[in-house]
Amino acid sequence: MDTGTYGYPKQGVKKIDPSYDVPEGVDIRGRYDEEFAKILTKDALKFVAELQREFRSHIRYALECRKEAKRRYNEGALPGFDPATRYIREGEWVCAPVPPAVADRKVEITGPVERKMVINALNSGAKVFMADFEDALSPSWENLMRGQVNLKDAVAGTITFNDKARNKVYKLNDQTAKLFVRPRGWHLPEAHIFIDGEPATGCLVDFGLYFYHNHAPFRQTQGAGFGPFFYLPKMEHSREAKIWNNVFERAEKMAGIERGSIRATVLIETLPAVFQMNEILYELRDHSVGLNCGRWDYIFSYVKTFQAHPDRLLPDRVLVGMTQHFMKSYSDLLIQTCHRRGVHAMGGMAAQIPIRDDPAANEAALELVRKDKLREVKAGHDGTWAAHPGLIPAYVEVFNNNMGNAPNQIKDAKRDDAASITEEDLLQIPRGVRTMDGLRLNTRVGIQYVAAWLTGSGSVPLYNLMEDAATAEISRVQNWQWIKYGVELDGDGLGVRVSKELFSRVVEEEMARIESEVGKDKFKKGMYKEACKIFKRQCTAPTLDDFLTLDAYNYIVIQHPKGPAKL
Numbered sequence: 001m002d003t004g005t006y007g008y009p010k011q012g013v014k015k016i017d018p019s020y021d022v023p024e025g026v027d028i029r030g031r032y033d034e035e036f037a038k039i040l041t042k043d044a045l046k047f048v049a050e051l052q053r054e055f056r057s058h059i060r061y062a063l064e065c066r067k068e069a070k071r072r073y074n075e076g077a078l079p080g081f082d083p084a085t086r087y088i089r090e091g092e093w094v095c096a097p098v099p100p101a102v103a104d105r106k107v108e109i110t111g112p113v114e115r116k117m118v119i120n121a122l123n124s125g126a127k128v129f130m131a132d133f134e135d136a137l138s139p140s141w142e143n144l145m146r147g148q149v150n151l152k153d154a155v156a157g158t159i160t161f162n163d164k165a166r167n168k169v170y171k172l173n174d175q176t177a178k179l180f181v182r183p184r185g186w187h188l189p190e191a192h193i194f195i196d197g198e199p200a201t202g203c204l205v206d207f208g209l210y211f212y213h214n215h216a217p218f219r220q221t222q223g224a225g226f227g228p229f230f231y232l233p234k235m236e237h238s239r240e241a242k243i244w245n246n247v248f249e250r251a252e253k254m255a256g257i258e259r260g261s262i263r264a265t266v267l268i269e270t271l272p273a274v275f276q277m278n279e280i281l282y283e284l285r286d287h288s289v290g291l292n293c294g295r296w297d298y299i300f301s302y303v304k305t306f307q308a309h310p311d312r313l314l315p316d317r318v319l320v321g322m323t324q325h326f327m328k329s330y331s332d333l334l335i336q337t338c339h340r341r342g343v344h345a346m347g348g349m350a351a352q353i354p355i356r357d358d359p360a361a362n363e364a365a366l367e368l369v370r371k372d373k374l375r376e377v378k379a380g381h382d383g384t385w386a387a388h389p390g391l392i393p394a395y396v397e398v399f400n401n402n403m404g405n406a407p408n409q410i411k412d413a414k415r416d417d418a419a420s421i422t423e424e425d426l427l428q429i430p431r432g433v434r435t436m437d438g439l440r441l442n443t444r445v446g447i448q449y450v451a452a453w454l455t456g457s458g459s460v461p462l463y464n465l466m467e468d469a470a471t472a473e474i475s476r477v478q479n480w481q482w483i484k485y486g487v488e489l490d491g492d493g494l495g496v497r498v499s500k501e502l503f504s505r506v507v508e509e510e511m512a513r514i515e516s517e518v519g520k521d522k523f524k525k526g527m528y529k530e531a532c533k534i535f536k537r538q539c540t541a542p543t544l545d546d547f548l549t550l551d552a553y554n555y556i557v558i559q560h561p562k563g564p565a566k567l
């Protein structure tokens with residue numbers, strides 16, 4: 001058949017849709033795009049398919065183990081240290097030395113893999129940019145594939161962005177942050193790429209495509225022989241870290257590069273994982289570059305792990321900060337563990353962002369984050385996360401003032417005192433009150449976040465705070481738990497018990513408030529009603545959904561040529 005460019009028909013010729021050139025067993029169901037085709041090459045897809053085939057049974061097993069652990073916690077068991085791996089916790093071993101290119105990670109900026117933000121983040125003055133396919137990204141086909149294009153251009157050093165409306169061209173500075181990439185968690189499928197008749201594992205797609213296209217230029221221009229570098233999210237057990245280690249070894253073999261070139265920082269952001277920190281580092285000891293306190297998912301995980309423990313309910317979300325005993329214990333033990341094993345102990349994300357139109361409120365927010373960063377650096381953290389470029393100077397100042405010229409505190413802040421932290425310390429119930437305002441805020445934030453996520457934004461400013469998938473999860477599971485156990489809201493003197501009926505009224509009133517805050521027009525055009533339906537269903541479900549984004553994912557999958565699809 002006679003076709004024009006990319007398979008579109010010449011006049012009078014029957015139309016043929018362009019399609020990706022795929023290897024055996026791979027089916028791409030996402031929209032065809034010329035730019036995406038440069039990422040979805042036959043060889044890159046072959047690599048992703050090989051990873052999927054080699055590791056799918058291990059991933060399935062690891063996810064089954066999560067279910068089994070959940071069953072035990074739901075029957076009353078508590079997470080704790082595993083006696084079978086005491087020898088790893090007590091053994092004297094260290095991880096491979098930190099690559100010189102990333103010895104100094106005092107301030108790391110994070111953000112979705114959106115083009116302008118990638119450039120801004122790399123230029124921000126932070127030491128590291130964590131480019132996010134996870135908490136900060138709504139994983140639509142368009143966002144994911146554009147993200148891969150953006151990262152490829154960033155690693156090549158050629159990325160630009162033309163903001164026509166503002167007549168501004170963005171390009172990279174001479175000096176840029178080192179790039180780390182965070183793929184999705186093990187649980188998320190990629191419904192636009194089928195391998196042997198099944199949706200691919202989301203994180204293997206994110207990792208595989210990025211690694212395939214960028215390992216060589218990255219090692220040359222950024223990693224000084226090491227890399228690429230990754231952040232690994234939401235793991236619950238060291239067996240999941242072992243899979244990543246094997247994936248890395250497989251990738252290194254494919255690329256013909258030395259074992260231990262790839263390096264990753266694991267987020268400790270689930271309650272079960274805090275009891276596995278040594279074991280996780282041990283599995284990844286040749287590929288590790290530390291652990292990070294993923295505080296928001298960690299709080300979410302506390303509620304999720306104790307979903308069937310009404311004696312362990314959380315107070316209002318705003319009261320669960322890093323100074324609560326269980327959070328402080330987690331951060332202290334993470335620092336002690338990392339430094340004993342010779343790697344970075346990274347701090348986490350304060351949710352405050354700059355407030356442009358109110359200098360006094362802005363100064364108050366800055367003071368809160370300075371305090372948070374000061375606590376981190378004094379505790380021994382080697383660096384921290386910033387959500388916004390406007391915060392970086394303040395963070396740099398706090399870390400430099402307290403660490404001087406040293407690139408990190410791995411050798412100087414041993415925190416041997418934290419070795420005595422117990423299971424009870426790590427599980428201690430947080431203190432504080434529960435209020436109607438807390439229920440309302442959870443609801444208002446949760447619905448607005450889901451509405452943004454459904455329309456392509458995975459991180460948003462709400463009420464002067466950064467909200468992303470992890471913070472929204474806290475709102476969702478806390479509402480679920482309060483409804484499930486008919487909790488008394490004791491903090492405001494009203495003594496009201498939470499019920500489905502009360503929650504329905506709150507949802508109605510908060511939807512009205514959202515409409516008045518965002519305006520009728522935006523409310524009508526946005527996906528607030530759909531978001532409300534999803535959020536309400538999840539908050540009132542008889543059993544707790546494992547992840548907010550798993551169910552919501554069905555709403556953003558658009559398979560071509562057939563349209564929306566349910567997994």
Ligand SMILES: CC(=O)SCCNC(=O)CCNC(=O)[C@H](O)C(C)(C)COP(=O)(O)OP(=O)(O)OC[C@H]1O[C@@H](n2cnc3c(N)ncnc32)[C@H](O)[C@@H]1OP(=O)(O)O
Binds near residue numbers: 110296297349459
């Ligand atoms: C729990 C966790 O997982 S935390 C990690 C995941 N979360 C994140 O990474 C959140 C990242 N941060 C963000 O997405 C944003 O800062 C938000 C959504 C919180 C706030 O966004 P906005 O209100 O739009 O920011 P604002 O309008 O102040 O931005 C000003 C400028 O800074 C840029 N900017 C803001 N945040 C970032 C960032 N994280 N990285 C790069 N650039 C950024 C904007 O692109 C904008 O650039 P411009 O002036 O050239 O147009």
Ligand SMILES: O=CC(=O)O
Binds near residue numbers: 267269295348
């Ligand atoms: O990913 C980070 C978190 O806090 O969650």
Ligand SMILES: [Mg+2]
Binds near residue numbers: 135294470
């Ligand atoms: Mg997280």
